[in-house]
Amino acid sequence: MTLLYSAIPPLRTTSDQETINEAFHRLAEESDEISIAVGYISLLSLDELNEVIQKNGISKVTLTIGMYSKEGMPERSYHAAKAYNQKWREEGIGEIRLVRSFAFHGKLYYFAKDNHPIAVMNGSANLGVIKLEATNLRQYEVASLIEDQTEIWNTKQLIDKLNASPISANIAEVKDLDLIRETNCDLGKSDLAEPVTSDDLNVYRKHQTGLSFLLPLKVPTEAERISGEGSKDSCMKSNINVCYAAPRSARKSRDWYEIQFTVDKSITTQPGYPQKNKPFIAITDDGYKFKAHTTSDGNKQFNAVGDELLLGRWLKGRLVAAGLVKPVNDTMKDETRKGMITREMLDEYGCHNLRLTKTDKTIDDPEDGPLDVWTLFFE
Structure with a gap:
């Protein structure tokens, strides 16, 4: 020995x-x-x-x-x-x-x-x-x-x-x-996302109501990512891969964290779904809160208020923290689309939807007064 x-x-x-x-x-x-x-x-x-x-x-x-x-x-x-x-x-x-x-x-x-x-x-x-x-x-x-x-x-x-x-x-x-769960370091880069204590999160869980909506994440399969079939259209239809759509400027790629969370009309027209341009507070299952709203025709767009990248930092940041994908610095140069979120990634993560649930709580906002509190879970 x-x-x-x-x-x-x-x-x-x-x-x-x-x-x-x-x-x-x-x-x-x-x-x-x-x-x-x-x-x-x-x-x-x-x-x-x-x-x-x-x-x-x-x-x-x-x-x-x-x-x-x-x-x-x-x-x-x-x-x-x-x-x-x-x-x-x-x-x-x-x-x-x-x-x-x-x-x-x-x-x-x-x-x-x-x-x-x-x-x-x-x-x-x-x-x-x-x-x-x-x-x-x-x-x-x-x-x-x-x-x-x-x-x-x-x-x-x-x-x-x-x-x-x-x-x-x-x-x-x-x-x-x-x-x-690993810490999502990406969301901390937004000044508009505030941490919520585990005790407070448990309180919001207990005050959830029966009003709840399942919001599907639209993504391609790995085979579709590799083949690039329908390239532009498939990117636009994938609500969390819009960063691979045509850039707004010929010289500047879209930010990898940019998402365009489009919710189907079959969901937005249901009774109790958040009203267009009426802000509310979203409490996430990993302990953050931020102001959110629905916008666009038929209030089909779901996003954070005041920071177009915040929702992407929260959602994609979770997949980054889990080691399932790496952020891309320049999406225009990502020819093989390694940074594209796929169905297989969500399979591995174990979740294909966001769950938006109303609580019976409100939070006073200095700009908008009392706001309804909804939980936004990706678990």
């Missing part, structure tokens, strides 16, 4: 000592099989693991994550893990599993070549140790490098038992996992 270290000043490693990070990457270069069972992962460590797999031609990999079934999983890491799981399964090299029967807090790393065990690492380090970042740069971890065949076999047996049903399941098959 050899001790593996962290290198954090003032406790640096000496010339004859190896860090956990160094040992992992060295052993990966010597292997064609890696099995890992840890409590937690990070987004960057997932990316690093996939890069290690591709770089070293790893032909068999399993990553088993032990704590999220009990605690909930950060949504960005969840979506990334599902994507890598699908990629590895399609390539026939492995999968990502979640422990279901209990909370597993161990940290086990198994390496093999041509079905012959090389070594295992056991210790305190979660997967984040393979890609150091700001959150763990000052976190000292210790592990043991074990090359005794009996102990290697015992570790591999334990990992295999963890990977058996019903103790764990492939992440794609887990449907009841609680997701921890």
Whole structure:
């Protein structure tokens, strides 16, 4: 057994000592099989693991994550893990599993070549140790490098038992996992969106009435995005992808956060739907409030008051925070439309509609007096 270290000043490693990070990457270069069972992962460590797999031609990999079934999983890491799981399964090299029967807090790393065990690492380090970042740069971890065949076999047996049903399941098959929503940093860029405390949000939830409207998000499929069929028309019909429509100026693209939320007449003509140009307060499920209104013929346009990008920052910002799309700086140069919101993205997010529900509460506005409060949920 050899001790593996962290290198954090003032406790640096000496010339004859190896860090956990160094040992992992060295052993990966010597292997064609890696099995890992840890409590937690990070987004960057997932990316690093996939890069290690591709770089070293790893032909068999399993990553088993032990704590999220009990605690909930950060949504960005969840979506990334599902994507890598699908990629590895399609390539026939492995999968990502979640422990279901209990909370597993161990940290086990198994390496093999041509079905012959090389070594295992056991210790305190979660997967984040393979890609150091700001959150763990000052976190000292210790592990043991074990090359005794009996102990290697015992570790591999334990990992295999963890990977058996019903103790764990492939992440794609887990449907009841609680997701921890990431902070939408984009909405904070608008001065007109104010945070709402969780206590206040719960009050508004309790005061919701039976007057509620489901507002569908109109988006193309991934195949339509790639093919670009009906290009201009399809963009205009997609109420949250209007940024890909013809620019207002020949020299300036539309802002990626611009949306044109057009609501069908079948909804706007229903009794109780917000009246045209009559402002109200929207309370979002992630804890923000802003003034909104309906405009245009038949009050078909739904938008925030005073900031044409606010609703887009809230809606698209949620998908950005979830790791499902990246903002585009110049939509005119996005020829492959990677920034276009698709049906598959909404499938992955788990929601295709906004839910607008009236409450029996009002808020005094300095400009417009008492305003009705509606909840606007994307969940």
